[in-house]
Amino acid sequence: MSPDRPSEKRSTANDTIVAVATPPGRGGVGIVRVSGPKALEIAESLGRKPFKPRLATLTRFFDQSGELLDEGITICFEEGASYTGEPVVELQGHGGPIVMQRLLRATLAAGARLARPGEFTERAFLSGRMDLAQAEAVADLIASGSETAARAAVRSLTGEFSIRTDAVADALRMIRIRVEALIDFPDEELDLAANEDSKEELHQLAEDLDGLLDVSRQGARLSRGAVIAIVGEPNAGKSSLLNVLAGEEAAIVTAIPGTTRDVLRVDLDIEGLPIRLLDTAGLRQTTDPVEQEGIKRASVSLASADLVIHVRDVCQPGSETFARQWLGTAKQVLTVGTKIDLDGPYVQGCDVLVSAVTRQGVEALRHRIVSAIGFDPAATTFTARERHVRLLEETRLHVQTAIALIDAKAHPEITAEELRLAHDCIGQISGKVTADELLGDIFSTFCIGK
Ligand SMILES: Nc1nc2c(ncn2[C@@H]2O[C@H](COP(=O)(O)OP(=O)(O)OP(=O)(O)O)[C@@H](O)[C@H]2O)c(=O)[nH]1
Ligand SMILES: [Mg+2]
Numbered sequence: 001m002s003p004d005r006p007s008e009k010r011s012t013a014n015d016t017i018v019a020v021a022t023p024p025g026r027g028g029v030g031i032v033r034v035s036g037p038k039a040l041e042i043a044e045s046l047g048r049k050p051f052k053p054r055l056a057t058l059t060r061f062f063d064q065s066g067e068l069l070d071e072g073i074t075i076c077f078e079e080g081a082s083y084t085g086e087p088v089v090e091l092q093g094h095g096g097p098i099v100m101q102r103l104l105r106a107t108l109a110a111g112a113r114l115a116r117p118g119e120f121t122e123r124a125f126l127s128g129r130m131d132l133a134q135a136e137a138v139a140d141l142i143a144s145g146s147e148t149a150a151r152a153a154v155r156s157l158t159g160e161f162s163i164r165t166d167a168v169a170d171a172l173r174m175i176r177i178r179v180e181a182l183i184d185f186p187d188e189e190l191d192l193a194a195n196e197d198s199k200e201e202l203h204q205l206a207e208d209l210d211g212l213l214d215v216s217r218q219g220a221r222l223s224r225g226a227v228i229a230i231v232g233e234p235n236a237g238k239s240s241l242l243n244v245l246a247g248e249e250a251a252i253v254t255a256i257p258g259t260t261r262d263v264l265r266v267d268l269d270i271e272g273l274p275i276r277l278l279d280t281a282g283l284r285q286t287t288d289p290v291e292q293e294g295i296k297r298a299s300v301s302l303a304s305a306d307l308v309i310h311v312r313d314v315c316q317p318g319s320e321t322f323a324r325q326w327l328g329t330a331k332q333v334l335t336v337g338t339k340i341d342l343d344g345p346y347v348q349g350c351d352v353l354v355s356a357v358t359r360q361g362v363e364a365l366r367h368r369i370v371s372a373i374g375f376d377p378a379a380t381t382f383t384a385r386e387r388h389v390r391l392l393e394e395t396r397l398h399v400q401t402a403i404a405l406i407d408a409k410a411h412p413e414i415t416a417e418e419l420r421l422a423h424d425c426i427g428q429i430s431g432k433v434t435a436d437e438l439l440g441d442i443f444s445t446f447c448i449g450k
Pocket of ligand 1: 232233235236237239240241252253255256258259260261280281282338339340354355356358
């Protein structure tokens, strides 16, 4: 029956790749990482001596012409006991861009080729060191924008997410075996009992899939973060609100309407959710060409944001047509009344009331933002991607169809096919069933050296 368990080792690359594994810039240490069959040979050619695996060895690195490039540490990892599963060598030199480039060039001259982005992790996946969901978690961990996101990525990296999707795949496999047996050995009475068993298990699976979908949607939200645009009439208090949420005086605040023109971006973390907050120009009809451009940009931000915070000065009645006129393209709007520290006729109908001066209501606003985005900070989650969410939804759909087919007493062959599709979908998450094209898409988003 296919799809099958991954073979322990799927492919062996015959070329040796190299990249600078540490970020560009100056630092105490910089690492050039080499992976592939010639890794050890290349290290020995630069270091001019033999190396023992897993032993940090003080090394002088030379280029082909014999010029001394740097002095540092060499660590060799044997095949089967390295990140990629191949022989790997780490050349640790001094962390300057020129030193790193010269070391890199020397390894190229010794027979390595430059790695593509994500190629080290791709090789780790291909050699069976990790599954696809784990490999994706590596990229997510590096890119994580908050502590919560980092925790979720580590959970996926260690295989917690894969264990749960594998459990669904295993259960599906058992049901498939039973249903396929009905095709070859039909027997009225036995069929009936087998169908009842399968149905019960499929209902349980649908429930498990719902649970997995919940955590995956949270995880996908966490790795993607959210973009929030602050909009409103001029002088409403938008920039002041951004400053309070950001905890710094990032935007200029004045009593003159039309202060903000450019879109100002601040990245922050609200209850663990990585957020990009946009401050925008006050929206109004104007003949000032600079302000017009600002308003055009504000409208673009408003339309693309996951959430729009509509700021209203509670002391200013404002035009009631504002929302109709400007907010039509927003996906979701949270109306925030501000300046409640001032006396005055309060505007009705706000979701949250705050003051940028006394900070009253700001904590409540943070909660409202996070729940409006649909993120539960208390839930334990994994990093997941839209790809995972989509595949889980598809799996669930096939499982439901299979239940309906059994109910309708469909021929077992048809039910079996539906279950095969479900099994295929869930297998794609960990990469047990994967098209090459998909692999290319996933690994090309990694940074070079990972
Ligand atoms: N008392 C009080 N004053 C506020 C509050 N928020 C903003 N202000 C004042 O309102 C005025 C306008 O504030 P901004 O934050 O610049 O308003 P804005 O919406 O960004 O204005 P534009 O960029 O011109 O569209 C400033 O004088 C602020 O000091 C508040 O909560 N309480
Ligand atoms: Mg402003």
